[in-house]
Amino acid sequence: MPGKGIKWFTVLIAALLVAALGLGWMGLRGAAPTSVTPVVSLGAEALCVVTPSEQVRSLVVDDILNARKSVLVECYLISDPSIVQALQTAKLHGCDVRVLMEEAPFGGFSMNQTVRNELRSAGIDANWGNRVYSFTHAKYIVIDEVMAWIMTANLSKSAFDKNREILIRTSSQSVVGDLVRIFWADRRRNPCAAGSLVVSPVNARQRLLGMLKGAYHSVDIASEVLDDQETCKLLQDLAGRGVIVRVLVATPESIAVNAVTRSELEGTGVTVRYLETPYLHAKYIVVDKHLAYVGSHNLSAGSLDENREVGVVTDDSMVVSTLETTFSGDWDSGR
16 A cells, blocks of 8 residues: 555656646746736936927927938827928938828818828828728837837827827837837838737737736826726726726817716716816826826727727836826816
8 A cells, every 4th residue: 555655646746747847838938927018118318298388399399300310200190380390301301201190080180181292292201001900090209210209199289289198208229129110010011019019909908908907006097088898897896996096088078988988987986087178188097106008099999909009008207207297287177
């Protein structure tokens, strides 16, 4: 009988070793939980700015004018005369200027056709976004492939003059490299991986909901539109486990579905307010006051699953502080 006990013990040890080796092999192959959301370092010189602001317009214009080699722009709407002129001037100075914009913006009214013709007349490679996406709704600029703006803002007059928007400037080479790769994939009508960024329709639902699921204490959200059912259910679950969930959206006079969403969330522990002034076009999330998302995504099914959208998740303290200060002021003035 002792021999039989030793035999079973040996079999057990062997089984455990096989399991351990199997897990090690999975690790070598890069297996990871699907909810992992990469957190990007933006670098020491990163900047986070808020509109409405003429100064913010000047910052963006100056960066385009100071370009030495190239300017890449992918943006849903482009209409601000200062931006258009800056792109033309950069081309005149010898920069390779390339632009992607939405061919058929929602609602039908847009200056894009006129602006595209103006840019092309200046010798700029200006094209429509990839039609495989419902909308090219991303908003970013890359200067000389060394610096980038990731924005909630379109390059329109209202973005700088009337709207609440968030713009991040960074020299992070991982961010810049990913944006350059996304731009050229969209220019060539090719698919591409998201890399370190939050990108629709590649990984946005997974990464943004994964970020929210990790909340322990608080979630602050600003989104022009909120109507994605999975996101709303998750926010209710978070509130149910004691997380403070506050959501700012545009008024129902502008976005009717926001009234439906607020009604559905009433009594669930999720507090929703409307921001009347300035117009809320920003899209950002702050989790536990230390992790932030900024980008072009609304919390809608179309934005998460169908459009070309781009954003970034970071723990940069300057970004988090700017967003929290902005949110706090807008929350107090909301209704």
